[in-house]
Amino acid sequence: MTTDLRVLRPADWDEWYGRLELAFGGVPESPEERALWRDLTEHDRSLGAWDGDECVGTAGAFTFRVTVPGGAAVQAAGVTMVSVAPTHRRRGVLTAMMRRQLDDIRSWGEPLAVLTASEPAIYGRFGYGIATQQLRATIDTSRVRLTVPEGTDDVRLRLVKADAPEVRDACEAVYARLVPTRPGMLERRPGWERLPLLDAEDDRKGTSPLQCVLARRDGEVVGYARYFNKPDWDAAGPKGTIELRDLEALDPAAYAALWRHLFDIDLTSRVRMYNRPVDDAWQHLVSDNRRCDMAPRDSLHVRLVDVGAALEARTYQAPVDVVFEVADAFCPWNEGRWRLTGDAKGASCARTGDAADIALSVRDLGAACLGGVSLSSLAAAGRVRELRRGALADASVGFASVVAPWLPHGF
Incomplete structure (x- = not known):
């Protein structure tokens, strides 16, 4: 390999990130999303491969703490933004970046490296194993009913502005309480609370702006759901879809109240989710699992450093x-x-x-x-x-x- 591998300089970020966008199809991200990733990039933990003045490879590593069985939060490098220019494939660029990155992670004293893969076949040869799955599902709410536990009616729901500071902080507090309870969850470092609120108008593809509902009991926020509403109609009438971004709750009654809200939204007949735990409890609340069109997919790949x-x-x-x-x-x-x-x-x-x-x-x-x-x-x-x-x-x-x-x- 004749390329030069070096730590990312802030002045090179635009070219470096542009190369990443090109490798993932060349469609520019919205200004809002690009600005978020610019702010979250850790330059001293990011690498670029350069052929002369041209960036031909990218790789980054976020500073994370991931929950492991037992509830401890363990230092982990979140490997991200990995790409190689199509003109420089099969020339050892990816292997060189993976080699340097794992050496660096070891020197930082971080026992784990974790990533999500654009293509699952890529990272096994570097020692990454698929450790978690995510559940995708589309529930036919016109045919499926919920059976909710005692206490659900005691939970009060309120539609709120998702990005209001007090709402954001309340949701983050719920999330933080849940992090130790499930392996694979990430502590959210400062700045990362912006990710679940990302809502670029250009990316909505016919959906509403991001909506948020808070669940309260005795004045305390005990859960939340954030979602998009995608209206649709045919000759028979409305058939809109609720596209769930995230839902977290501190107890079964709050959890069920939020799901019941999603099922009961007017003019909709589906709830679609893209990333839920494979043992998510809604599967035991629904009347008919066959009408939920469930499918698992690989999620977090883990490498023991x-x-x-x-x-x-x-x-x-x-x-x-x-x-x-x-x-x-x-x-x-x-x-x-x-x-x-x-x-x-x-x-x-x-x-x-x-x-x-x-x-x-x-x-x-x-x-x-x-x-x-x-x-x-x-x-x-x-x-x-x-x-x-x-x-x-x-x-x-x-x-x-x-x-x-x-x-x-x-x-």
């Missing part, structure tokens, strides 16, 4: 005492045997010379580390090998999460 620190950071729902033989050709400092001992109170993970119980790649360990992918399932696919009888079952139970891991928004 430091195997020991990453596995020590979480807890395990059943006691585990297992020696992993980890293969990691791209980050050889992870190669070898690691003894993991842990339970619901904590864990330790250190190098060992003891015989291995389970052999696997760092990619598959990353897929399992948030508790949403079973080691036994990976073994059934031939990706994990049990070397000591019984070790796989014990580890699979210990690694599992009581709720499905979920990434609430992209980056």
Whole structure:
């Protein structure tokens, strides 16, 4: 490779980001979205590949803290804005950026790297495993009914202006309380509260401006939903669609009240969602799952940058005492045997010379580390090998999460 790889200078951001836009189809983003990503870009954690004066590759890494099983928030590099110019493919540009980036992340002392992939096949060779899924669904609200729990009628709903500062702060407070409860969720650092409020007029494609409803009980905000209304009509009458952006609630009654609101909006017959947990509770409120057109999709890809620190950071729902033989050709400092001992109170993970119980790649360990992918399932696919009888079952139970891991928004 003859290109020059260097840390992004603020003065080069426009060209760097323009190259990213070109790689993703060349359609310029709205000024509002472009301004948001300009403000969120961490220049000292971003890389550009340059061929002379031309930017031919981009990669960034946000500073995140991601929840792991047990509720701890762990430092993680949010890998983002990765692209290679079509004129420079198959010349090692991506590999060079991934190599430099993982070396940097290790030097920063961050045990995890995480990303969402434009194409899932790209990042496995760099050690990233698919650790979470997101549920997409379209509910036919003209045919599906909700059964709501006791206390739902005690929740009061109010339509509010989504971007009003007091509304934004109330929604962020609810979100922050929920972050420790589900692996895969991200703490929102300053500036990131703007992302769920992004509402460029050019991007609406026939929908309303962003709408927001707050759920209150005894004067306290206990939940919120943000959504777009897309009106539509045919000869039989109205058939509009509610497009859900996000919905969070602190208890079942507030949660059900918000969903009932979405189902009851006049002149609509569908609620469409693009990113919900695969175990989202609305599936147990609806009268007919078959009319909800559900489909999962890969979401957060996880890479263990430091195997020991990453596995020590979480807890395990059943006691585990297992020696992993980890293969990691791209980050050889992870190669070898690691003894993991842990339970619901904590864990330790250190190098060992003891015989291995389970052999696997760092990619598959990353897929399992948030508790949403079973080691036994990976073994059934031939990706994990049990070397000591019984070790796989014990580890699979210990690694599992009581709720499905979920990434609430992209980056």
